[in-house]
Amino acid sequence: MKTGVTSLPFLVITALLILTAGCAKPRVSPPTKKVFIGYASWYGPGFHGRRTASGEIFNMYDYTAAHRTLPFGTRVKVTNLKNGRSVIVRINDRGPARKNRIIDLSYQAAKKIGMIRDGIVKVRVEVIH
Numbered sequence: 001m002k003t004g005v006t007s008l009p010f011l012v013i014t015a016l017l018i019l020t021a022g023c024a025k026p027r028v029s030p031p032t033k034k035v036f037i038g039y040a041s042w043y044g045p046g047f048h049g050r051r052t053a054s055g056e057i058f059n060m061y062d063y064t065a066a067h068r069t070l071p072f073g074t075r076v077k078v079t080n081l082k083n084g085r086s087v088i089v090r091i092n093d094r095g096p097a098r099k100n101r102i103i104d105l106s107y108q109a110a111k112k113i114g115m116i117r118d119g120i121v122k123v124r125v126e127v128i129h
Contacts, residue, residue: 034126034127035124035125035126035127036102036103036124036125037081037102037122037123037124037125038100038101038102038103038122038123038125039100039101039102039120039121039122039123040078040080040101040102040103040104040105040110040115040120040121040122040123040125041096041098041101041103041104041105041119041120042104042105042106042107042109042110042115042116042119043060043066043095043104043105043106043107044060044106044107044110045060045107047060048060052064052066052092052093052094053066053072053092053093053094054072054073054092054093056092058092058093058106059106060106060107060108061106061107061108062106062108063087063088063089063090063106063108063109063112064089064090064091064092064093064105064106064109065078065089065090065091065092065093065103065104065105065106065109066091066092066093066094066095066096066103066104067091067093067094067095067102067103067104067125068094068095068096068102070091070127071091072091072092073090073091073092074090074091074127075088075089075090075091075127075128076088076089076091076103076125076126076127076128077125077126077128078103078105078109078113078123078124078125079113079123079124079125079126080113080114080115080121080122080123081121081122081123081124082114082115082118082121082122083113083114085112085113085114086113087105087109087112087113088128089105089106089109101120102123102125103123103125
């Protein structure tokens with residue numbers, strides 16, 4: 001009498017598991033699009049050349065921004081709701097310090113969307129994946 005796990009039912013079940021393992025579709029969650037509406041301000045000359053919260057040196061001529069919670073390196077599209085102009089920036093700092101604002105843009109990014117003169121504008125911030 002043979003003993004062990006080489007019985008026919010065991011082999012059939014094992015074969016079925018192997019054959020069906022490759023047929024399962026991987027679960028891919030849909031991309032989550034985060035959108036924030038609020039006020040943006042900008043910063044530049046007083047911080048140019050100083051270290052940001054991420055550790056890199058702030059360059060007011062780069063397309064960067066400060067956000068309170070988004071991870072460093074996150075890219076966001078910021079749209080000035082007053083004129084429709086947009087810019088894509090990378091989060092590399094923490095801020096803004098004022099509670100009624102959702103993002104601080106570098107001078108260059110603020111210039112691109114036409115908010116230098118106004119200083120503070122209403123914006124839409126969309127996280128880009």
